[in-house]
Amino acid sequence: MADKVTAPEIRRMKQRGEKITALTAYDYSFARILDHAGVDILLVGDSLASVIQGHESTLPVTLDEMIYHTRLVARGRKRALVVADMPFLSYQISIEEAKRNAGRFLSEGAAEAVKVEGGVAMRETIEAIVRIGIPVMGHIGLTPQSIHRFGGYKVQGKEKDEKEKIVQDALAVEEAGAFSIVLEGIPLDLAQEITLRLTIPTIGIGAGVHCDGQVLVVHDMLGLFDMYTPKFVKRYADLSAVMTEAVQRYIKEVREGSFPGDEHSFH
Numbered sequence: 001m002a003d004k005v006t007a008p009e010i011r012r013m014k015q016r017g018e019k020i021t022a023l024t025a026y027d028y029s030f031a032r033i034l035d036h037a038g039v040d041i042l043l044v045g046d047s048l049a050s051v052i053q054g055h056e057s058t059l060p061v062t063l064d065e066m067i068y069h070t071r072l073v074a075r076g077r078k079r080a081l082v083v084a085d086m087p088f089l090s091y092q093i094s095i096e097e098a099k100r101n102a103g104r105f106l107s108e109g110a111a112e113a114v115k116v117e118g119g120v121a122m123r124e125t126i127e128a129i130v131r132i133g134i135p136v137m138g139h140i141g142l143t144p145q146s147i148h149r150f151g152g153y154k155v156q157g158k159e160k161d162e163k164e165k166i167v168q169d170a171l172a173v174e175e176a177g178a179f180s181i182v183l184e185g186i187p188l189d190l191a192q193e194i195t196l197r198l199t200i201p202t203i204g205i206g207a208g209v210h211c212d213g214q215v216l217v218v219h220d221m222l223g224l225f226d227m228y229t230p231k232f233v234k235r236y237a238d239l240s241a242v243m244t245e246a247v248q249r250y251i252k253e254v255r256e257g258s259f260p261g262d263e264h265s266f267h
């Protein structure tokens with residue numbers, strides 16, 4: 001396995017034809033496990049608004065909360081690249097605010113890159129953040145911070161004009177200097193076309209197998225979050241069931257007096 005993953009290394013992985021693996025992480029213990037398992041990118045996603053904070057969308061999580069969780073994740077990382085999601089309203093108001101807030105993720109959160117949603121509309125913002133030395137991951141397609149404009153979590157880019165718009169978004173993100181781009185919730189043939197046209201790697205979520213890499217929300221793939229399971233999620237474990245069984249055994253043993261045993265007691 002390669003040494004410390006960096007933003008330039010992620011670009012080189014595409015050139016070498018190596019698939020990129022990314023998972024979300026929100027705290028120290030998870031970050032340590034995922035990093036040790038060998039994942040290339042730890043994304044401190046604003047999905048934490050849903051899976052950690054219990055909100056219905058990603059919109060309510062604040063910049064300070066995101067920076068706090070980024071710091072926890074960074075402490076658990078040795079090899080993976082830590083990318084922090086810029087939350088709603090932290091980069092859309094002005095380029096000055098976007099630069100300052102992106103910088104806080106590096107100086108206070110120990111992130112190594114930030115992620116920004118949006119294509120053509122975010123071109124200048126991405127350029128400005130990159131120009132001050134901060135690697136940017138783009139994010140286009142079904143961008144959750146625009147959920148009210150889309151009218152729900154609907155696959156984007158099915159119609160011809162939408163397809164063309166998404167291709168233009170991808171090209172704008174690459175031209176702005178991003179080192180990679182997330183493609184979310186788009187048909188796999190469109191993701192394939194974008195992956196072939198871009199020199200930066202595409203990281204797919206609900207965008208099919210042709211992307212240069214994949215990302216999933218860790219709570220979804222481990223079966224820790226069952227409020228809803230999108231079609232693109234594969235459950236690699238059922239940790240909810242494992243935890244429920246363990247907690248029920250603990251409750252039973254405490255109630256019947258078989259825990260703590262002699263081996264857990266001091267003499």
Ligand code: KIV
Nearest residue numbers: 024045046047182215
């Ligand atoms: O917030 C998040 O977890 C994300 C990924 C799903 C791409 O943006």
